[in-house]
Amino acid sequence: MSLNERNSDIHNTFKSKILHLLATSLPDLSGYSIRSHNILLYQKKFVNPFALTSPTCFQKKLPDIINNIIYFRYPPDKVFNFFSKPEIFNKLRITKLFEIIYFSLLKLPLIYLQRFIEIQNPDIIHGHSTAKFAKYGEKIARKKKIPFIYEIRGFVEDTLVEQGFIRKNSRKYLRRRKQENLLMKRADLVITLGEAMKKDIIRRGIDEKKIFLVSNAVNTKLLSPMKPNLTLKKTLGLEEKLIIGYVGSIRKIEGLEILFRAAKLLEQKIKNLYVVIVGKYTTKYFRELKFLAKELGIENNISFIGEIPNDEIHNYYSIFDIVIIPRINSRVTRLVTPLKPLEAMAMGKLLITSDLPALKEMVKPYVSGDLFETENPVNLSDKIYKYISDSELRENLGKSARDFVIKNYDWDIIIKHYHIIYENLLNK
Numbered sequence: 001m002s003l004n005e006r007n008s009d010i011h012n013t014f015k016s017k018i019l020h021l022l023a024t025s026l027p028d029l030s031g032y033s034i035r036s037h038n039i040l041l042y043q044k045k046f047v048n049p050f051a052l053t054s055p056t057c058f059q060k061k062l063p064d065i066i067n068n069i070i071y072f073r074y075p076p077d078k079v080f081n082f083f084s085k086p087e088i089f090n091k092l093r094i095t096k097l098f099e100i101i102y103f104s105l106l107k108l109p110l111i112y113l114q115r116f117i118e119i120q121n122p123d124i125i126h127g128h129s130t131a132k133f134a135k136y137g138e139k140i141a142r143k144k145k146i147p148f149i150y151e152i153r154g155f156v157e158d159t160l161v162e163q164g165f166i167r168k169n170s171r172k173y174l175r176r177r178k179q180e181n182l183l184m185k186r187a188d189l190v191i192t193l194g195e196a197m198k199k200d201i202i203r204r205g206i207d208e209k210k211i212f213l214v215s216n217a218v219n220t221k222l223l224s225p226m227k228p229n230l231t232l233k234k235t236l237g238l239e240e241k242l243i244i245g246y247v248g249s250i251r252k253i254e255g256l257e258i259l260f261r262a263a264k265l266l267e268q269k270i271k272n273l274y275v276v277i278v279g280k281y282t283t284k285y286f287r288e289l290k291f292l293a294k295e296l297g298i299e300n301n302i303s304f305i306g307e308i309p310n311d312e313i314h315n316y317y318s319i320f321d322i323v324i325i326p327r328i329n330s331r332v333t334r335l336v337t338p339l340k341p342l343e344a345m346a347m348g349k350l351l352i353t354s355d356l357p358a359l360k361e362m363v364k365p366y367v368s369g370d371l372f373e374t375e376n377p378v379n380l381s382d383k384i385y386k387y388i389s390d391s392e393l394r395e396n397l398g399k400s401a402r403d404f405v406i407k408n409y410d411w412d413i414i415i416k417h418y419h420i421i422y423e424n425l426l427n428k
Helices: 003-013 031-043 078-083 092-105 108-120 131-144 156-162 171-186 195-203 230-236 256-265 283-296 310-319 331-335 340-346 377-388 391-408 411-426
Strands: 017-022 048-053 064-066 069-072 124-128 148-152 189-192 211-213 242-247 273-278 302-306 322-325 350-354 370-372
Touching: 017 031, 017 108, 017 131, 031 048, 031 069, 031 411, 048 108, 108 131, 124 131, 124 411, 131 148, 131 171, 148 171, 156 171, 156 331, 189 195, 189 411, 195 211, 195 331, 211 411, 230 310, 242 256, 242 310, 242 340, 256 273, 256 283, 256 377, 273 310, 283 302, 310 340, 322 340, 322 377, 340 350, 340 391, 350 377, 350 391, 370 377, 377 391
Parallel strands: 017 048, 017 124, 048 069, 124 148, 148 189, 189 211, 242 273, 242 322, 273 302, 322 350, 350 370
Antiparallel strands: 064 069
16 A cells, blocks of 8 residues: 555545435436435545435445445345335335335334444434435434434425326325425434525425525536537437537426427528437326427427436537526426536536526526526527527627536535535534
């Protein structure tokens, strides 16, 4: 072992150990898992972070190590695996029975987590939404007198409504909401992503003094402007096209039908306009979009690429002339700030989004992008035409957006908030 390696090991022994409890993680690709991985990666500068994922995510005997980040997994469990079989799990009554047996009566996640924490001996337990798994960390933290942080990145009850699994204000909705509220009240500190989310949490009765903001962020060195990937354009057959791009989950709240209708309105004005959609999709909504594209007569000007590896996303951004995030007006979209706008800005792309409160926190007209009237395809088409017609304005605004992200949303800047939060909590 070299002197530098020995000094590094000595330094690490004095760093605080932070256990992150995650609902999911890489290699499952989502905004949630990407944020989690970057938190762990950048926190290594000042603490020793490691993660344990929910038993509903992965079950493996050995941990996964991704970019030198340790993700511990729950060991394979016969009870869980029996009740999680699709033919059983998909039946509502059995699902409820599964939750009662596995989470309440047998308390299997709690038992394993308690042993895990006794062995690992973390200085802080940092739970991430949802409360369904993170609540076990809080219970053990109280017994062991370990500080507990709850980071809420979205409101699960509203997400379930948008996905069609529960009805708003139903018994299940109120139960999930109550569970989240209770964990926020019990936590020593609460972290969330943006001002709109913070205001909603305060309205739920959570003490404002213990709520801290740590926004989404990107690595602006990895995501940076690049020349269009001509090989990709050629592969897609889009060498002569002006490309409107979308990157993200393809689900109802993203409002892609609004983009399609705007594209139809531009059909005669911009002859070589083409829409490229990148991301994983829910089957029902995907079929609706395919049907709409055919109904509008623009199916030959739209491509669905599907899900791609995260390290290939920059190639797709490189060929986009404009990036659109056309989210619909819903409780989730008004409150929750997504990660994807920051990626487009970091790539120096002109970004146009719905003028929703959560998006307006990041997208500043003529600084970091532009806004259109939510759910208004006519207004969106006008915005697209404006910037397609003025390439200089489009490029200048893309450069301005990148500068904005570098100054405000780079991980090197954002990660410092966690350092301050941890230090203050441990020095109480």
